Amino acid sequence: MMKAIILCFAIMAALLTSCGNNGSPKESTSGNNDTTNANTQTSKTVKAQPASVDEVLNSYMELKNALTNDNGMEAASAGKHLSDVLQKTDETTFSTDQRSVYKDLKDDIKEHAEHISSNGSKIAHQREHFDLLSKDMYDLVKVFKPSQTIYLDHCPMYNDNKGANWLSEVKEIKNPYLGKKMPDCGTVKEEIK
DSSP states (O other): OHHHHHHHHHHHHHHHHHTTOOOOOSSOOHHHHHHHHHHHHHHHHOOOOOBOHHHHHHHHHHHHHHHHTTOHHHHHHHHHHHHHHHHHBOGGGSOHHHHHHHHHHHHHHHHHHHHHHTOTTOHHHHHHHHHHHHHHHHHHHHHSOOSSOEEEEEESSHHHHTOEEEEESSSSOOOTTTGGGSTTOOEEEEEEO
16 A cells, blocks of 8 residues: 555656656655656756767758758758757767867858858858868868768869869769759769768
């Protein structure tokens, strides 16, 4: 009988905690308050996990795909996401060489991401910054081996035939510089594994 009562109080405490009510039932024992406090502390410590370089790369891919679809507003949103992920990246897991490279590139990547995020109606300007961002991202993935194969693609026609590179998660060419006008213009220059 006593076990059933204790079990009932434990369930009530868990329900109150999961509903966001930090109060405890009127008929509680000190053991139940400890359970409620432990659950509350656990929920407070389960905040956003630090981001990884793979998440930085995934944010870049979202941006690339938005430009491929000629969607400046989605590119702006992806640029904001990339900037946010950079701020949360956990550098403590990096080797000394990786940390050095990341610190050298982080501010430039963030600056380009912010320019892209604040120019949703100016896709040509976004693409200019994407070109520079892609160079930094290439340097990043060469030091931080990605968890999946990444392709370095090249568009020979962008920027008055000066050309530009970008990274892609798929082998098929989907050109972010020329978008829907010439979606398959380009070649794969390198596979990064």
